[in-house]
Amino acid sequence: MDANRTAFDAVRLRPRVLVDVAEPDPAVRLIGSGLSVPVGVAPTAYHRMAHPDGEVETARGTGVAGALFVVSTFASRTLEDIAASAAGPLWLQLYWLRDRAKLTRLVRRAEAAGFSALVLTVDTPHLGLRRRDLRNGFALDPELAPANLDDQDANLQHQGRDGESALARHAAQAFDASITWADLAWLRGLTTLPILLKGVLTAEDALLAVESEMNGVIVSNHGGRQLDGAVPSLVALREVVAAVGGRIPVLVDGSVRSGRDVFVALALGARAVLVGRPVLWSLAVGGGDGVADMLRLLTREFVQTMALTGRPRVADIDDSAIA
Numbered sequence: 001m002d003a004n005r006t007a008f009d010a011v012r013l014r015p016r017v018l019v020d021v022a023e024p025d026p027a028v029r030l031i032g033s034g035l036s037v038p039v040g041v042a043p044t045a046y047h048r049m050a051h052p053d054g055e056v057e058t059a060r061g062t063g064v065a066g067a068l069f070v071v072s073t074f075a076s077r078t079l080e081d082i083a084a085s086a087a088g089p090l091w092l093q094l095y096w097l098r099d100r101a102k103l104t105r106l107v108r109r110a111e112a113a114g115f116s117a118l119v120l121t122v123d124t125p126h127l128g129l130r131r132r133d134l135r136n137g138f139a140l141d142p143e144l145a146p147a148n149l150d151d152q153d154a155n156l157q158h159q160g161r162d163g164e165s166a167l168a169r170h171a172a173q174a175f176d177a178s179i180t181w182a183d184l185a186w187l188r189g190l191t192t193l194p195i196l197l198k199g200v201l202t203a204e205d206a207l208l209a210v211e212s213e214m215n216g217v218i219v220s221n222h223g224g225r226q227l228d229g230a231v232p233s234l235v236a237l238r239e240v241v242a243a244v245g246g247r248i249p250v251l252v253d254g255s256v257r258s259g260r261d262v263f264v265a266l267a268l269g270a271r272a273v274l275v276g277r278p279v280l281w282s283l284a285v286g287g288g289d290g291v292a293d294m295l296r297l298l299t300r301e302f303v304q305t306m307a308l309t310g311r312p313r314v315a316d317i318d319d320s321a322i323a
Helices: 002-009 055-064 079-085 100-113 131-136 166-174 181-190 203-211 233-244 259-267 277-309
Strands: 028-030 033-035 039-041 068-071 090-094 117-121 195-200 216-219 250-253 272-275
Touching: 002 233, 039 055, 039 277, 055 068, 055 079, 055 277, 068 079, 068 272, 079 090, 079 100, 090 100, 100 181, 117 181, 131 166, 181 195, 195 203, 203 216, 203 233, 216 233, 233 250, 233 259, 259 272, 259 277, 272 277
Parallel strands: 039 068, 039 272, 068 090, 090 117, 117 195, 195 216, 216 250, 250 272
Antiparallel strands: 028 033
16 A cells, blocks of 8 residues: 555656646546546445445535546445436446346446446455454444345444454455456456456556457556555556557556646556545545545646646646656
C-alpha cells in the first residue's frame, strides 16, 4: 500500500509553456460512455458501513460529478436501487463465484438495470492475508448484508474462531479458485456487455487479456491488500500499456489521491483512473454530496495540472509530460 503512494510521489512533471490553455477540457469517452473527467469510483464493498443509504448515495454523487461508478458484487444496496439513483454510467464488478447460476443471475440483473460493462476481478483466487481483519475478527453488523447475493451465501455477521475474519471465510466458500484463462470464453459467451479484467500487473497477462477478447484491463494490486510486495500499480502500468499497444483501454487504481495523480497515470498511458478509499471517506463525511465534492476537487486539480503543464486536452497528455 505504501509503495503505491510512493510511486506517484516519485514522478516529476515537465511543463510546457506558451500554450493556449484558456479552456482545458478534461472530458473523455471510455468504452462507449462520455465522462466529464477520466475518473471513476473503484469497486469497494458495503458502502452502508459508511452511510445509511450506501451505494445509492455514492451513485448520486458520482453522477453529479460526471464520473463512472464501478459497483461491487458486495454492494450493500441492490443493483436496481443503485441504477435508479445514478445519473452516470455504471459498471458491475464480479468475483467468479463457484455457483455459475448465481453469477449468471448477477450478470442478467446488471444488463436489465442498464449497467454498461462488467469488471471481473482476477487477483483474488484466495483472499490476501489482511492482518487488520484478522486482529479485529472482522464481521458485518447484522443489519448489513451483500444485497445482491442470497443470504445463505453470505454469512458475514459471525466472526470465525482464532480471529478469522468473516470476509475471508466467505471468500473461501464462495470464490472459484480453479478458473483459468480458458474459462473466460464462458463469460464472454454469456453477455454482450464489454468485459474488463481487474488485477492485471504484468505484460504477460495483459497480452492474454487481449487474446481472450477482453475489452479492457485495470492495472491494480487491490489497494495493496492482496499480496504484500507486489509491484505497485503505477510501476506496472507502463509495461501493461506497452503490451496491449492501444488495442484495448488500460485503467489503473491504487492510491490515487489528487488530480495530479490522475494526470500522472494518464501520462503513463492509462485511459482513466479509479479511486477507492477517498470515496468511502467522503461518503462517510458528506453522503452523496461529499462524494461529488471530492470528485469535483479531483477534477479541478486535474484541470489545473493540464493547464500548468501545457496540455489543454486529454489527448495531449503523454509520457513527454513526465520525467
